[in-house]
Amino acid sequence: MYDVAIVGAGVIGLSIAYELARHGRQVVVLERGAPGREASWAGAGIIPPANPRTAIHAYDQLRGWSFQLHGEWAERLRVETGVDNGFRRCGGLYLARTAGEAAALAGFAEQLSVEQVRWESVRDRLAEIAPELRGSETRFRYVLFLSDEAQLRNPRHLQALQAACAARGVDWLTGQPVEQIEVQSGRIVGLRTASGGAVAEQYCFAGGAWTGQLLRGLGYGLGILPIRGQMLLYRVDPAAVTRIINEGPRYIVPRDDGHVLVGSTEEEVGFDKSNTSEGIGELTRFAEELVPALSRDRLIRSWAGLRPASFDGLPYIGRLPDHENGFVAAGHFRSGLYLSPGTAVMMRQLMLGQPSALDLAVFRVGRG
Ligand SMILES: Cc1cc2nc3c(=O)[nH]c(=O)nc-3n(C[C@H](O)[C@H](O)[C@H](O)COP(=O)(O)OP(=O)(O)OC[C@H]3O[C@@H](n4cnc5c(N)ncnc54)[C@H](O)[C@@H]3O)c2cc1C
Known part of the structure; x- marks a missing residue:
């Protein structure tokens, strides 16, 4: 008993x-x-x-x-x-490309009593806060930098x-x-x-x-429904990605030994944990567009898990x-x-x- x-x-x-x-x-x-x-x-x-x-x-x-x-x-x-x-306060960026993402970011910023800033105004400081984004051609509306963001x-x-x-x-x-x-x-x-x-x-x-x-x-x-999330694992030079980068439901998470996780999809497919070519394609394009160092030849593994959604x-x-x-x-x-x-x-x-x-x-x- x-x-x-x-x-x-x-x-x-x-x-x-x-x-x-x-x-x-x-x-x-x-x-x-x-x-x-x-x-x-x-x-x-x-x-x-x-x-x-x-x-x-x-x-x-x-x-x-x-x-x-x-x-x-x-x-x-x-x-x-x-x-x-592996709990580390590595800092994270939140990027908003669309108007909807900008609105969601504004709410998050307000909760934390921090300010989101226009992408143009942060570009000059990228060398200091996220050098990995310097090669990115994408134009964002707003950026939020949270020095306290952590990972494990x-x-x-x-x-x-x-x-x-x-x-x-x-x-x-x-x-x-x-x-x-x-x-x-x-x-x-x-x-x-x-x-x-x-x-x-x-x-x-x-x-x-x-x-x-x-x-x-x-x-x-x-x-409670299973919602599949696919994930990719890259291996790069540890200096190539330093911050967590979030954009909408997708993100890039650097571990401190050069492993980098890129996720994730949201799919309602029952209890199926397979990876798909569409999911991998979506995530590899997202990663390489934001951080050119995450090229496809650096991809070493993929997997998927089932999130419990209420x-x-x-x-x-x-x-x-x-x-x-x-x-x-x-x-x-x-x-x-x-x-x-x-x-x-x-x-x-x-x-x-x-x-x-x-x-x-x-x-x-x-x-x-
Ligand atoms: C790709 C992906 C990325 C994610 N990223 C993050 C993130 O960055 N941060 C974050 O906070 N969360 C993240 N999540 C969500 C997080 O992983 C889940 O919310 C969390 O793991 C749920 O934990 P759990 O213990 O409820 O479920 P699970 O880890 O699924 O554990 C449930 C366990 O119950 C067992 N079980 C089920 N039925 C039975 C039974 N009948 N008898 C005995 N055992 C049973 C299962 O085998 C399983 O081991 C992510 C999820 C995915 C898939």
Whole structure:
């Protein structure tokens, strides 16, 4: 008998397991495949700055809070496991080419109390802030430079979380999906896999894009959809790209060893994780147009992952309304790595009956 059983060992499930184990809970994590190999592995690891003090909406508070926690978690995980998760404040640029992109950027700039500037006025300073863009012929309307924008290397972060969980006695049941959730009198009493399962006091479902399927048997229609994102990996001289460059849904993310990630597409194609020639073509053109050093011969690998998208873009973080010992943390769409520490702390507060730092109402299951 465990205190808590968590379904799904992506960044959300692992972060919650770590946070609960740190607070003395006996935790077991059930994972269909190997831990941390789905969306959380596939992502880019961009951590945009956000300010919890100026945020009004609970989602923006969660962003601001998570941004603060990432620095603390990176340091704590490094001390506990010896793994450097690659958390760096490398700075990022946001570029707006179209009027729509300029409007979205204006809103983002206002939230952060920074100013977006006209592209013409920044061109002379490119040598200083983003020399990689100097060869770009593209004309942008506006640019936002955020010196605080950060990144982490998600495979390393997942490795650190797993090691930290193991050191705190978290158990694993991997290689088999949870096929059945057993219920008696409104309480969950067990999870079944093909060859066993787990029994716990509380259950948390963090199955990423698969969470809707998982909870359908209990009568919940969460409406979580898989949205495919394709990703490219380049290898260049480490000085060739220094900042994260964002334009609309696409971005370029330099690691500090010369690896550069370029993403990403947004495709509704079910649970298909293949790369396509269209997706790769779109991303290679985007990369080379912005940063000529990212030529096609520097491309070394591609992959795709399935983001868990909810119907209104907000994650589900809360209790299952008809099952008092059931909880869900899923649907973080494009921001699951970013929001993972805040989500884990909120979930720990909720599951342990502690006062919540945020109003969870907007994240509840069954919202309209
Ligand atoms: C290309 C791409 C780029 C991205 N870039 C970023 C980024 O820069 N920043 C950011 O914050 N986010 C980014 N994201 C989004 C982020 O990766 C996701 O929001 C996040 O990984 C979701 O984490 P998760 O733990 O909910 O899901 P997952 O990582 O998918 O984990 C869910 C786990 O549940 C398991 N599971 C499902 N069903 C069962 C079952 N029945 N039994 C047992 N186990 C089960 C799965 O096998 C899986 O391991 C990106 C995503 C993609 C695809």
